[in-house]
Amino acid sequence: MRSLRTGLSLTSLVAGLALLLTAPAAHAADTPLRDLGTAKGKVIGTAVTGSKLTGAYGDIAGAQFSSLTPGNAMKWGSVEPTQGSFNWTEADQIVAFAQAHNQQVRGHTLVWHSQNPSWLTNGSWTSAQLGTLLQNHISTEVGRYKGKLAAWDVVNEPFNEDGTYRSTLWYNGLGADYIANALTWARAADPAAKLYINDYNVEGVNAKSTALYNLVKSLKERGVPIDGVGLQAHLILGQVPSTLQQNIQRFADLGVDVAITELDIRMTLPSDSAELAQQKADYKAVTAACVAVARCVNLTVWGFTDSDSWVESTFPGQGAATPYDANYAPKPAYYGIAEALGGTSTPPPTGACGASYSVGSQWNTGFTGTVTISCSGASLSSWKVTWTYGAGQRITQAWNAGCTQSGAAVTCVNASYNGTVPDGGSVSFGFNASWSGSNPVPTVTLG
Numbered sequence: 484m485r486s487l488r489t490g491l492s493l494t495s496l497v498a499g500l501a502l503l504l505t506a507p508a509a510h511a512a513d514t515p516l517r518d519l520g521t522a523k524g525k526v527i528g529t530a531v532t533g534s535k536l537t538g539a540y541g542d543i544a545g546a547q548f549s550s551l552t553p554g555n556a557m558k559w560g561s562v563e564p565t566q567g568s569f570n571w572t573e574a575d576q577i578v579a580f581a582q583a584h585n586q587q588v589r590g591h592t593l594v595w596h597s598q599n600p601s602w603l604t605n606g607s608w609t610s611a612q613l614g615t616l617l618q619n620h621i622s623t624e625v626g627r628y629k630g631k632l633a634a635w636d637v638v639n640e641p642f643n644e645d646g647t648y649r650s651t652l653w654y655n656g657l658g659a660d661y662i663a664n665a666l667t668w669a670r671a672a673d674p675a676a677k678l679y680i681n682d683y684n685v686e687g688v689n690a691k692s693t694a695l696y697n698l699v700k701s702l703k704e705r706g707v708p709i710d711g712v713g714l715q716a717h718l719i720l721g722q723v724p725s726t727l728q729q730n731i732q733r734f735a736d737l738g739v740d741v742a743i744t745e746l747d748i749r750m751t752l753p754s755d756s757a758e759l760a761q762q763k764a765d766y767k768a769v770t771a772a773c774v775a776v777a778r779c780v781n782l783t784v785w786g787f788t789d790s791d792s793w794v795e796s797t798f799p800g801q802g803a804a805t806p807y808d809a810n811y812a813p814k815p816a817y818y819g820i821a822e823a824l825g826g827t828s829t830p831p832p833t834g835a836c837g838a839s840y841s842v843g844s845q846w847n848t849g850f851t852g853t854v855t856i857s858c859s860g861a862s863l864s865s866w867k868v869t870w871t872y873g874a875g876q877r878i879t880q881a882w883n884a885g886c887t888q889s890g891a892a893v894t895c896v897n898a899s900y901n902g903t904v905p906d907g908g909s910v911s912f913g914f915n916a917s918w919s920g921s922n923p924v925p926t927v928t929l930g
Contacts, residue, residue, distance in 0.1 A: 514821075514826055515546050515547045516547045516548065516817075516820060516821060516824065516826075517546075517547060517548050517549035517586075519821055519824035519825055519826050520549060520782070520824055521549065522824070522825060523774050523824050523825060524777070524780075525773060525774065525779070525780065525781065525782060525824070526549050526550045526587060526633075526780060526781040526782075527547075527548055527549055527550065527781075527782055527783075527820075527824075528548050528549065528550030528551060528552060528587070528589060528781060528782070528783035528784070529544060529547075529548045529550075529551065529552070529783060529784050529785075529786065529787040530551075530552040530553070530554040530591075530745065530783065530784070530785045530786050531544055531551050531552070531553065531554060531577060531580075531786075531791075532554055532555070532786075532791055533553065533556050533572075533573035533574070533576040533577045533580070534573065534576075535791065536576065536577070536580045538924075539811045540788070540791070540811070541580070543787060543788075543807065543811060544580075544584075544787065545580070545583075545584040545586070547787070548586065548787070549585075549586055549587060550581075550586055550587040550588070550589055550633070550781060550783060551577055551580070551581045551586055551587070551588050551589070552588070552589040552591050552744070552745075552783055553573070553574055553577045553588075553590075553591060554591075554785075554786065554791075555573075555598070556573035556574040556576075556577055557574045557590055557591055557592070557624065558591070558592060558595065558598045558599075559593075559595070559598065559599045559600060559603065559620060560598045560599050560600045561573070561574070561598070562574060562624060563600055563620070564600050565600070565602065566600070566602045566603075569623075571627065574628075578628065578631055578632075582631070587632075587633035587634075588628075588631065588632045588633060589632070589633060589634045589635070589636070589742075589744070589781070589783065590624075590625070590628065590632045590634065590635040590636065590676070591635075591636045591639075591681075591744075592635075592636040592637070592638075592639040592681065593620070593621050593624065593625070593635060593636070593637050593638070593639075593665060593669065594617065594621070594637060594638045594639065594653060594661070594662075594665045595638075595639040595640060596639075596640065596649060596651035596652060596653070597640075599652070603616065603652075604652060608656065610656055610657060613652070613653075613656040613657060614657055614661075614664070617653070617657070617661070617664075617665065617668075618664070618668050621637075621665060621668040621669050621672060622668060622671070622672045625668075625669050625672035625673045625676065626672045626673070628673070629672065629673040629675075629676075630673065630675060632673070632676050633676065633677060634676055634677040634678070634679055634710070634711070634742070634781075635669055635673075635676050635677070635678055635679065636679050636680075636681040636713055636744065637665050637666055637669045637678050637679060637680065638661075638662050638665055638666070638680045638681070639680075639681050639682070640681070640682050640683065641654070641662060641680065641682065641698075642682055642685075642691050642694050642695060643691070644684060644690070644691055645690050645691070646690040646691050646693060646694030647694070662680065662698070662702070663702060663705065663707045666678050666680075666702070666707050666708050666709055667707060667708060669708075670708040677710040677711055677740065678708055678709060678710045678711070679709075679710065679711040679712060679713045679742065679744075680695065680698070680699065680709065680712055680713065681712070681713030681715060681744055681745075682695055682712075682713070682714075682715065683715040683716075683717055683745070684715075685712075685714055685715075685730075686714045686715075686716050686718070686723075686724050686727050686730065687724025687725065687726040687727055687730055688724075688726040688729060688730045688733075692730055695712060696733060696734060696737070699712060699734065699737055699739060700737055703737060703738065703739070709739060710739060710740060711739045711740035711741060711742055711780070712734050712739060712740075712741055712742075713741075713742045713743075713744035713745075714730075714731070714741065714742070714743055714744065715744050715745040715746075715785075716743050716744070716745060716746040716747075716769060717745060717746075717747055717749075717785065718746070718747070718748045718749070718765065718769070719748070719749055719750075720748055720749065720750040720751075720758060720761055720762055720765065721761055721765065722765075723748075723765050723768045723769055727768075727769065727772045728771075728772040728775050728776065731772060731773065731775075731776045731778075731779050732776050734778075735776050735777070735778035735779070739778070740778050740779075740780045740781075741773075741776065741778055741779045741780070742779070742780060742781035742782070742783065743769060743773055743779070743781065743782040743783060744781070744783050745783065745784075745785040746766075746769060746782065746783065746784045746785060747784060747785045747786065747792060747794060747804035747805055748762050748765045748766060748769075748804055748816070749794045749798060749801045749802060749803070749804040750762060750801065750802070750803050750804070751800060751801055752795075752800055752801060752802050752803060752907070753905075753906070753907030753908060754802075754803040754859065754907050755860070755906055755907055756859075756860035756906070758803075759803075759814060759815045759816070759859065759860060760815060762803075762814070762815065762816045762819070763814075763815035763816050763818060763819035764819060765816075765819070766806065766816040766817075766819035766820050766823075767819035767820065767822055767823045768823075769782070770782060770819070770820045770823035770824060771823040774823055774824065782820075784805060784806060785805075786805050787805055787806055787807050788805055788807040788808070788809060788811055789802060789803055789804065789805050789807065789808050789809045790809040790810075790811075791805075792804050792805050806820060808857070808859060809857075810837060810839040810855065810857055811839075812835070812837050812859075814859070835858070835859060835860060835861055836856065836857065836858040836859075836861050836862075836863055836866075836904060836929060837856070837857060837858075837929060838854055838855065838856045838857075838866075838868050838927045838928070838929040839854065839855050839857075839927065840852065840853075840854050840870065840924060840925065840927045841853050841854075841855075842922065842924065845918075845922065848917055848918070848919070849879070849915060849916060849917050849918065850915070850916055850918055850922060851913065851914070851915055851916075852913065852914050852915075852916060853911055853912070853913045853914075854868055854884075854895065854911065854912055854913075854914075854927065855909050855910070855911040856868065856904055856909060856910050856911070856929060857904070857908070857909035858904045858905065858906055858907065858908060858909070859906065859907060860906060861906060862903070862904060862905050862906045862908075863902070863903065863904040864902060864903055865896075865897055865902040865903075866896070866897050866902060866904065866910075866929060867894065867895070867896045867897075867929075867930050868884075868894075868895045868896075868927060868928070868929055868930070869892065869893065869894050869895075869927075869928050869930060870892075870893050870925040870926060870927045870928065871891045871892050871893070871925055871926075872891045872893065872925055873891070873923050873925060874918065874919075874920060874921045874922060874923055875891075875918070875919060875920070876916050876917065876918045876922060877916055877917045878893055878914050878915075878916045879914075879915050879916055879917055880914060880915040881895065881912065881913070881914040881915075882912060882913050882914070883898055883901060883910075883911065883912035883913065884896065884897060884898055884901075884912035884914075885897075885898065886912075886914060895912065895914075897910075898912075
């Protein structure tokens with residue numbers, strides 16, 4: 484459903500950017516989530532931003548997950564911003580990454596009321612023209628990736644909260660059968676891909692999920708191709724529906740698969756240890772409900788790191804909704820998923836602080852770097868960060884910290900005004916340095 488976070492301009496992310504967390508709390512469970520999921524017959528996925536699939540972000544996405552969902556790259560507004568002019572760059576990049584890492588891809592999304600190109604939404608179309616446009620879009624996109632995608636969220640968010648059909652370009656222009664037609668066209672374009680209807684606030688038994696249930700039942704009775712339902716699961720801390728497993732089961736009993744497609748669990752910021760513990764319990768509960776139903780086949784988080792989440796820009800004052808923090812350290816939520824999948828690794832202490840190193844701008848002889856110290860469930864009254872350069876780099880200037888270098892060894896300590904790092908907070912310092920030949924990212928230690 485939702486856009487991965489767009490508050491940060493993708494173009495501002497320099498290609499050389501890399502983040503490494505090396506505090507003791509940054510080590511994930513020994514068995515990756517994807518392998519734990521396989522042992523339970525579940526596909527464990529994440530939504531991703533294609534341009535970020537390098538460095539630590541790419542390493543985690545490739546190692547931990549067995550399925551990728553493009554957060555925005557396959558939506559109509561992304562692939563055909565101008566009528567007849569297509570841009571498949573990011574979508575192709577995600578598919579290629581998945582193939583290289585032995586992952587499935589979940590296509591998202593073909594028919595939605597949002598993130599459509601302006602030429603489509605601002606056009607004046609007859610019903611016949613609108614139907615032709617939709618059929619051509621589905622045939623073109625699904626056909627392009629025929630045989631490469633495991634599943635498609637064909638129709639996204641067709642219902643209002645009370646279970647009536649949402650008033651959209653598609654419903655108003657084509658009637659309720661736009662759903663059946665879209666599924667039929669998608670099946671024709673790729674007979675092997677599993678076809679889903681996807682919606683939010685349908686995780687528990689309620690008016691909206693019952694409308695979805697009745698639609699799926701009707702489609703199956705009519706012989707319309709429908710393979711599964713997607714429960715988005717954009718949840719609020721402490722509010723996992725008590726009827727989640729019951730709801731998954733009733734859809735499974737219709738003879739369709741169920742996927743948790745866009746799981747995140749948001750909280751009030753700044754997060755504290757109690758909230759993070761509740762979030763772990765909530766992630767564990769959602770995962771356990773999926774594990775308990777054989778036809779719940781996929782659990783996908785909507786971005787695995789808080790730095791790539793849509794929540795903070797959409798819900799001011801809320802965030803920290805994903806299993807990894809913004810510095811790619813696994814949060815207690817990560818271990819909630821792992822435990823529900825049968826993982827036995829001991830999670831790190833809830834309270835931990837860590838440091839991350841990033842390279843910003845870089846030129847022929849120098850570069851600018853930033854180190855961020857952050858705490859979750861713990862705090863600091865002073866700090867010291869050390870690292871060793873491996874290619875002859877030299878610090879030439881620093882700000883917001885006192886930095887010294889002896890040979891390859893760098894030590895930076897807090898300034899008089901920024902030694903305190905509160906629970907849920909962070910501080911950063913920057914520096915300029917010289918380099919020649921190569922500029923590998925060092926391992927950073929917070930001591």
